[in-house]
Amino acid sequence: MERYKPIIDDWEAFREECQKDAVPAVRRNPLKARKSFEQALKKDFPEAEKSDWNSDVYRLPRSKSPGKSMLHWRGEYYVQEESASLPVEVLDPRPGEKVLDMCAAPGGKTTQIASKMDNRGLVVSNDDSSRRLKSLHANIYRTGSAIVDVTNYDGRRIPGTEKFDRVLVDAPCSGEGNNARRSFEASSSHEREHLAELQYQLLEKAFQIVKEGGVVVYSTCTFAPEENEAVVSKALDEKDVKLEDIDTDVESRRGVENFSGLEFGEEMSKTVRIYPHHLNSGGIFVARFRK
Ligand SMILES: C[S@@+](CC[C@H](N)C(=O)[O-])C[C@H]1O[C@@H](n2cnc3c(N)ncnc32)[C@H](O)[C@@H]1O
Secondary structure, X not given: OHHHHHHOXXXXXXXXXXXXXXXXXXXXXXXXXXXXXXXXXXXXXXXXXXXXXXXOEEEOOOOOOHHHOHHHHOOOEEEOOXXXXXXXXXXXXXXXXXXXEOOOOOOHHHHHHHHHOOOOOEEEEEOOOHHHHXXXXXXXXXXXXXXXXXXXXXXXXXXXXXXXXXXXXEOOOOOHHHHHXXXXXXXXXXXXXXXXXXXXXXXXXXXXXXXXXXXXXXXXXXXXXXXXXXXXXXXXHHOOXXXXXXXXXXXXXXXXXXXXXEEOOHHHHHOEEEOHHHHOXXXXXXXXXXX
């Protein structure tokens, strides 16, 4: 991870946090949660604390396993790291819209999209891994996300016949934001190169199938600028899309304008990076485009 020292200003806090387990968190599911949800949650987890930027998210003590509670099985909450709830907040799906979640399994963001849409409209939840579709289906069912249709395409080959109001590309990535805790090792340049090409092609497809004026959100859970700002910057150079500023209260840093001899430009200050020490959670990168 030393390669990221020049872009992470509070390096010691970052390094220390990466040695710890993430703080477990749950996202209340308004489609299923009872009125007295918070009371019920506090019965199981008296120390649960509401996140200060997302009122549906609760942080739990590091020792707890929220996947074992009845509230999980009933779909009243979804177990999701706090930072992972940002991309859908940025996507901002509205009831009645048609939304594509291009890389969706196991469904954390799909179920969040359906709940934000109050189960009105359509969510197409796609993943190319048939193995991962089982957990995607199970999570959609458990959370009562009734407006979701599941498809099994390579995202790059989704037919262009349907047009969407919003598309989320929560891309396959080198996962350094999660792996840091296990190995504290950066990904290999070979892996980054291969992924950056795939990520760009997925994004190209998203621009093709979003309506004129529609929104595309690109997110990863890696620190590598090659998979983040470089992909976004190439899209700005080659496609007829604009980057929109992400206006959020969440503790974060802005995207980087350059790294290791690569130039990405000032526009990157519209994108957001969350590091593990910001929320005691996974690292992520988010960018929002308008076609
Ligand atoms: C970061 S994970 C998605 C996590 C998911 N959005 C969530 O919030 O639960 C990336 C997903 O991309 C899928 N994937 C990889 N290559 C793909 C491709 N070419 N087309 C569509 N999905 C792909 C993987 O199977 C994986 O499930």
